[in-house]
Amino acid sequence: MRFPRTIGARLILVVTLSTSVIFATMLGFNHLRSRTLIEKEVAASAHNLALASANRVEAALGSVARASENIARHLEKHGSSDREVEALLRRVLEDSPEIHGAGVAFEPGALPGPVRPAAPYLYRDGDRIKAVAPEVDLSYRYQDRYQIAHELGRADWSEPYYREGGADILMATYSVPFYSGIGEARRIRGVVTADISLDQLTQTISAIKVLETGYAFLLSRNGAVVTHPVSDYIMNESIFSLAEAADDSALREVGKRMLRGESGFVPYRGFGGAPARLYYGPIPAAGWSLAIVFPENELFAGIRELSVTVAAIGLVGILLIALVVVVIARSITRPLHSLAIAAGRMSGGDFDVALPAQTARDEVGDLSRAFAAMNRDLQVHIRDLVATTSAKERIEGELSIAHDIQMSILPKMLPPFPNREEFNLFAVIEPAKEVGGDFYDFFQLDENHLCLVIADVSGKGVPASLFMAVTKTLIKATARMGLSPADILCQVNEQIARDNDQSMFVTVFLGVLDLRSGDLAYTNAGHNPPLLMPCQGTPRYLPKSRQLVIGAMEDYPYRAELMRMAPGDRLFLYTDGVTEAMNLQDELYGEERLLSIGSGLQHAPLVDMVEATLANIKAFAGAAAQSDDITIMAIDYLGSRNQAKSPAKDATSPDPLQ
Amino acid sequence: MTMKVPTPLLHWMLGCLLCLLCGVATASGPLKKASFIPLWLPQAQFAGYYMAAEKGIYLKHGIDLTIIDGGPGRSPAEYLRDGRADFAAMWLTTALQRRDEGLPLVHVAQVVQQSSMLLVARKDSGIRTLADLDGRKVGLWGGDFDIPPRSVFDQHRLKVKPVQQSGTVNLFLRGGVAAASAMWYNEYHSILSAGMDEDELTVFPLRDHGANYPEDGLYALQETVARDPQLVDAFVRASLEGWEYAFAHPEETLDVMLRVIKEAHLPANRMHQRWMLTRMQALMRPTGGQDGVGELKRKDYQVVAQELRRRGLVREALDYEVFVKAGRALP
Structure with missing residues (x-):
């Protein structure tokens, strides 16, 4: 069976099943328990019924037995001529209607005169009493009714048998031996017999009322059927042959118990194999056994009716429960279902959906209300998101423009001075994602002097880029006035620091190169030390700056340093985006690494060297996001034309730095 | 309405019937x-x-x-x-x-x-071997049916007390004799059908004791x-x-x-x-x-x-x- 997929069906299945199991268990237990109780009661009443019935049978048998005993005692005391015996038998038959026939069988020689067969027997034929013809031989001595009493020397009931030659009916006979003499001289003289008709016994037994369809039957000492509602069983069957026919060893065991004179209450198969209970008990006077059959369908009719009624009530109850479960399940699943539909439509962007009633004060109501609130909030959020997104897009667009503007104010012409042969200059800026504050600049102050600027504004974004623009413009404007690097930066610092509410600052390296002599006057305001790569010798950093950044403090006295570049020397300027480039392991690129790459590319062409360095930095950073602008500017001093012809210094040329 | 049967067919049928009757008669001859x-x-x-x-x-x-x-x-x-x-x-x-x-x-x-004749005794009467029957009452039938058991007693030099046995085994069942004559196909089953079990009985088949007649x-x-x-x-x-x-x-x-x-x-x-x-x-x-x-x-x-x-x-x-x-x- 496939487990149902909907909550409702599952609820109904599980609740109905478990209720049914509980109910069936209770019903079964109740039924069995009641049966046990009833069985106890029935056993008790069966016992009483059997006792009463046994008494009736015993009464019938007893009067026959007493009559035989009386005849025997009479014969022991009085005369026994043929006439006297017949008169005696006739009287007994007349007095005792329960006796069907009576006789006396004598031992040979018990009667006076010659040995002759003598066994007078009188029996009833309707209202008349008849005598059988005299015996012709002594074979009567070997009949059970004579021989058993004779051999055992005591009175007893015979097995049921059919008596031919007179009575011609089914009967059982009580036989009493009688004697002459006392002690040693005691001799058996014969056997008195009195018969009871099995028809009569059957009437006695069938008068026993056992429920509606129950019945009783008698079994002989051998287990043979003496009376039975099925008349064909009488004398033909025994309880053992019935057991054999039914291949029922338990019934055979019951039969043996009956023969031992025990009583009991056992399961039994009645007519047509219908289940029944059998009570059996002894009839001590005859050594027989009385059996009473109680059909189970009658015994347990009451409980069955009760159980059926209870089962019907239970069934109705289970149906009611199922109905209630259906109602409850639908009250849950219906809103859930419409919520599911609503959620589906909302995911498609349709917030104008019908939600189930939110009035219920249960979990479903809570869910429904939460769902409605979510719907409202979602709409608000989406509206906000749309606004935010458009604002962000605008800002991003503006930032992009700002970036473009920033980039556009950097000098681009490279090579910038194609008509100058004294130097080669190359610069790159690799902007980070965000607008940054790096910039570089170079311009000629006059025919023989080249100003080089590289700077890095603190912070990022639009403020930094604006600050950078201001600084660059200030530096360029101030430098035009022909001042020395220190004076230029002093003035620029003066301008910037004065109204620096944002506390922004900028590191600047500014140098002025005399193209004729290679003299480089420079001021380093908190910027990274440039790398000098001389034509002869190993690359080295210029000394670190000990001067404050621009914008930090008003009236700061910047000083200039002086050095001379020989023709072929190369100066490598950069911002902290180079040395502070980070890889995924959070390692810095560092000055050592820069120095080492610079040494390797010392004599490479200028553009190749710069681009190789940039590529090396990028390779180092790998997948790590670039957090700062990377700006490099490098210059090769090639020497003046005059100098190339005569390397001696032209001492006459004016030096703007002096 | 009478049914008309063609005369030749009727003759043929009668002939067949006659032949059939003759055939039966000739096969068995006249009934004796x-x-x-x-x-x-x-x-x-x-x-x-x-x-x-x-x-x-x-x-x-x-x-x-x-x-x-x-x-x-x-x-x-x-x-x-x-x-x-x-x-x-x-x-x-x-x-x-x-x-x-x-x-x-x-x-x-x-x-x-x-021989299908048996002598049957109850185990609880203490009879386990044929010799145990010596001196005990044994039911024997008349009418020459006592020849095989008497032959057995003779061969084994046993002196039993014969008691004439009736057509039933009731005397035996009541304890009137220590052993009874029984035919395997008849009285033996009667004894079983009176509630005696086979393991409660000692059975002497005459066949096994020198009288397989x-x-x-x-x-x-x-x-x-x-x-x-x-x-x-x-x-x-x-x-x-x-x-x-x-x-x-x-x-x-x-x-x-x-x-x-x-x-x-x-x-x-x-x-x-x-x-x-x-x-x-x-x-x-x-x-x-x-x-x-x-x-x-x-x-x-x-x-x-x-x-x-x-x-x-x-x-x-x-x-x-x-x-x-x-x-x-x-x-």
Whole structure:
């Protein structure tokens, strides 16, 4: 069976099943328990019924037995001529209607005169009493009714048998031996017999009322059927042959118990194999056994009716429960279902959906209300998101423009001075994602002097880029006035620091190169030390700056340093985006690494060297996001034309730095 | 409305009918009247004969057979002697004795090939071996049925107190005798059907104690055999065929036997008759096969004849050929 997929069906299945199991268990237990109780009661009443019935049978048998005993005692005391015996038998038959026939069988020689067969027997034929013809031989001595009493020397009931030659009916006979003499001289003289008709016994037994369809039957000492509602069983069957026919060893065991004179209450198969209970008990006077059959369908009719009624009530109850479960399940699943539909439509962007009633004060109501609130909030959020997104897009667009503007104010012409042969200059800026504050600049102050600027504004974004623009413009404007690097930066610092509410600052390296002599006057305001790569010798950093950044403090006295570049020397300027480039392991690129790459590319062409360095930095950073602008500017001093012809210094040329 | 049948066809049909009747008559000859008395009351011990009569097997063999009710006081030998029966069933021992006494009877078929008689005692009476019967009361039947047990007592030098046993085992069941005579196919089952279990009984099969004498056989007077040997052959053949039918159709046979038994006002119990029929089959075919059915083995005959003579029950041991009609009737 496939487990149902909907909550409702599952609820109904599980609740109905478990209720049914509980109910069936209770019903079964109740039924069995009641049966046990009833069985106890029935056993008790069966016992009483059997006792009463046994008494009736015993009464019938007893009067026959007493009559035989009386005849025997009479014969022991009085005369026994043929006439006297017949008169005696006739009287007994007349007095005792329960006796069907009576006789006396004598031992040979018990009667006076010659040995002759003598066994007078009188029996009833309707209202008349008849005598059988005299015996012709002594074979009567070997009949059970004579021989058993004779051999055992005591009175007893015979097995049921059919008596031919007179009575011609089914009967059982009580036989009493009688004697002459006392002690040693005691001799058996014969056997008195009195018969009871099995028809009569059957009437006695069938008068026993056992429920509606129950019945009783008698079994002989051998287990043979003496009376039975099925008349064909009488004398033909025994309880053992019935057991054999039914291949029922338990019934055979019951039969043996009956023969031992025990009583009991056992399961039994009645007519047509219908289940029944059998009570059996002894009839001590005859050594027989009385059996009473109680059909189970009658015994347990009451409980069955009760159980059926209870089962019907239970069934109705289970149906009611199922109905209630259906109602409850639908009250849950219906809103859930419409919520599911609503959620589906909302995911498609349709917030104008019908939600189930939110009035219920249960979990479903809570869910429904939460769902409605979510719907409202979602709409608000989406509206906000749309606004935010458009604002962000605008800002991003503006930032992009700002970036473009920033980039556009950097000098681009490279090579910038194609008509100058004294130097080669190359610069790159690799902007980070965000607008940054790096910039570089170079311009000629006059025919023989080249100003080089590289700077890095603190912070990022639009403020930094604006600050950078201001600084660059200030530096360029101030430098035009022909001042020395220190004076230029002093003035620029003066301008910037004065109204620096944002506390922004900028590191600047500014140098002025005399193209004729290679003299480089420079001021380093908190910027990274440039790398000098001389034509002869190993690359080295210029000394670190000990001067404050621009914008930090008003009236700061910047000083200039002086050095001379020989023709072929190369100066490598950069911002902290180079040395502070980070890889995924959070390692810095560092000055050592820069120095080492610079040494390797010392004599490479200028553009190749710069681009190789940039590529090396990028390779180092790998997948790590670039957090700062990377700006490099490098210059090769090639020497003046005059100098190339005569390397001696032209001492006459004016030096703007002096 | 009368139906017109074409005359030639009518002639042809009549002719056929006539031929059929003639055919039956010529196959069996004119029906011969005959009578048979079994050695006891009607029961499955004689199922073969009752079924042969019931199913028309005797008629088929040209015999109009009457089965006389046997039973106590009806000696088959006397019925033969007086001409009240043409055929009789007897034990071999009885027949030999009667022949010795001058009754000119001849053995025509042997039905029960071995002894099926038992002596049965209760275990709780302390009887475990045959010797335990010494000095005890033992039920013995009259009518020559005591020859095999007495032979056993004789061979084992036992002195028992014989008590004449009636047609029932009630005296034994009540404790009147220590042991009872019982036929394996009859009284033994009666004892079991009175609530005694097999393990409560000590059973001495005479077969195992020196008296394995063949029992039921079929006999006729010499005169009958001489006068109409075909009748004798037909009777034997039909009887054995009746047995085959009975064994092949046990339930039908039991129905018939129960009916016959009830008609005789005797206790009729299907389980008992079923037991008896099954045992008869084993006794008629000790080897299970068909060979030797109906035949009296020369060796078996001689054992019985010698024993009877030794015990003085017959004056001389008759030759097999004299006593037994040559087995032409046998299959």
